[in-house]
Amino acid sequence: MTAEPNKPENNDIDIDELTSKWFDSGPDEYQIDEYSEIICEKMDSEKLRQTADLQLVNSMLIQLADKDQVAKERQIQNVLNNVKNSCTASSQFGNATHSKFYCYTRPLIRYAVAAVLIVSITFIVTQMSTNTAMAAIDKMMAAINNAVDRTYSIMVEGNRENRQQQSRRNSQGRREQGQRADLDGATLYLRGTNQFVLYRQTSRDRTLINGGDGQTRWMIRPDKTVFTSSDPEAFKIPMPKELAAILTLDFKATLQHIRDHYKVKFIEDIYDD
Amino acid sequence: MLHKNKDNEAIAVFEILVRENQDMLMTYLRAVVRDKSIYDDLFQETMLVVWQKLADYDRSRPFGPWLRGIAGKIVLAHLRKAKNDALLVNAETLEYLSGQLHHISENSGDTWDEKTEVLTFCIKALPDNHRQAVKLRYFQQMPVSNIAETTKTSTEAIKKRLQRARSQLLDCLRRKNVVMEITS
Numbered sequence: 001m002t003a004e005p006n007k008p009e010n011n012d013i014d015i016d017e018l019t020s021k022w023f024d025s026g027p028d029e030y031q032i033d034e035y036s037e038i039i040c041e042k043m044d045s046e047k048l049r050q051t052a053d054l055q056l057v058n059s060m061l062i063q064l065a066d067k068d069q070v071a072k073e074r075q076i077q078n079v080l081n082n083v084k085n086s087c088t089a090s091s092q093f094g095n096a097t098h099s100k101f102y103c104y105t106r107p108l109i110r111y112a113v114a115a116v117l118i119v120s121i122t123f124i125v126t127q128m129s130t131n132t133a134m135a136a137i138d139k140m141m142a143a144i145n146n147a148v149d150r151t152y153s154i155m156v157e158g159n160r161e162n163r164q165q166q167s168r169r170n171s172q173g174r175r176e177q178g179q180r181a182d183l184d185g186a187t188l189y190l191r192g193t194n195q196f197v198l199y200r201q202t203s204r205d206r207t208l209i210n211g212g213d214g215q216t217r218w219m220i221r222p223d224k225t226v227f228t229s230s231d232p233e234a235f236k237i238p239m240p241k242e243l244a245a246i247l248t249l250d251f252k253a254t255l256q257h258i259r260d261h262y263k264v265k266f267i268e269d270i271y272d273d
Numbered sequence: 274m275l276h277k278n279k280d281n282e283a284i285a286v287f288e289i290l291v292r293e294n295q296d297m298l299m300t301y302l303r304a305v306v307r308d309k310s311i312y313d314d315l316f317q318e319t320m321l322v323v324w325q326k327l328a329d330y331d332r333s334r335p336f337g338p339w340l341r342g343i344a345g346k347i348v349l350a351h352l353r354k355a356k357n358d359a360l361l362v363n364a365e366t367l368e369y370l371s372g373q374l375h376h377i378s379e380n381s382g383d384t385w386d387e388k389t390e391v392l393t394f395c396i397k398a399l400p401d402n403h404r405q406a407v408k409l410r411y412f413q414q415m416p417v418s419n420i421a422e423t424t425k426t427s428t429e430a431i432k433k434r435l436q437r438a439r440s441q442l443l444d445c446l447r448r449k450n451v452v453m454e455i456t457s
Contacts, residue, residue: 016436055362064393080291
């Protein structure tokens with residue numbers, strides 16, 4: 001049997017001493033003993049209230065001294081950003097809420113058109129004329145202007161096997177084989193000029209989700225922490241090397257770039273989808 | 274498009290609520306949580322939950338207590354994980370503090386600063402050495418050991434001054450009816 005440390009009783013508790021420890025000790029000095037949970041239980045209501053009042057005074061002093069308006073404004077903007085990105089949004093104080101899926105996919109759409117289009121245009125090689133392909137790009141750019149929500153299924157044709165082998169060589173020693181998801185078979189939801197959600201499957205048939213709303217990007221992986229970042233370059237989709245250099249956040253500009261600098265060909269069956 | 278406009282309107286209204294209650298909620302959080310590094314996390318978490326539950330809010334009742342009710346639950350959840358913060362706080366304390374903050378919010382003034390401006394008067398009324406300790410501790414955010422060094426006093430003496438100063442400020446705020454007297 002071990003000796004139990006002396007537990008404070010109500011009458012033994014010096015509120016000034018206690019609050020002084022709480023308010024004025026530095027992080028290294030601050031060692032609240034194992035009674036931390038007991039103290040409240042041992043105090044009667046009056047002592048608890050006396051303590052609470054001193055906590056209030058301490059807090060009011062901190063608040064009064066806090067003149068950092070920039071930090072205050074940043075705090076509000078963070079709240080608003082969180083609210084805009086939240087997955088269950090109140091609608092006009094009413095009962096309408098959006099499903100989690102809708103919330104995640106909602107902020108996302110036009111960007112990917114560009115990515116899909118880029119993949120389609122550049123990779124899917126067929127025998128259509130350049131003029132038709134140019135017209136297709138023009139239509140895509142017009143579609144971006146119209147802000148139409150779109151869903152695309154991505155098919156990557158060509159030397160896929162070669163690229164997979166290349167990918168394996170590159171990732172050898174860095175990550176487990178088969179973890180990397182391929183764009184082939186991915187589904188892309190697009191909205192506006194900078195919102196997207198991209199679903200990809202790994203070779204183990206698990207789903208990776210990338211998304212962005214123009215301000216925040218996120219990546220959701222199976223059984224792992226969800227990453228979010230305000231860096232527009234974060235969680236880049238593993239595009240083929242030859243495309244990575246031309247992708248920008250402005251899809252319209254990207255399309256224009258492709259139109260101006262690349263030889264493009266048109267794939268009818270993809271476009272019809 | 275209509276839906277989006279409604280969302281934007283809701284967010285605009287919510288922003289007003291956040292701005293109106295920011296200082297009050299921070300005062301509440303600072304009263305019950307010791308770890309400075311998580312004030313903002315708790316603030317953000319509270320506001321996000323408030324947003325998500327806004328449809329449940331009974332608009333015939335004051336917003337502040339409802340907001341603090343949510344914040345209190347989040348604080349208690351935090352305290353269960355962070356024992357070093359749990360010393361002086363339990364559900365009763367949270368409820369009591371919420372009542373005090375409600376009382377403060379009914380003081381005259383449009384902003385939290387205006388409602389609590391009596392505190393400035395009370396600080397001015399402190400004895401010189403107590404006022405100096407308060408200014409160095411809170412307004413210049415000096416650790417007690419630095420204050421002791423600056424004022425060529427022992428750390429224990431500074432701690433005592435701060436203790437007394439806070440008690441005097443509390444008495445002053447009670448006299449001015451900014452905070453309520455404890456009733457048994």
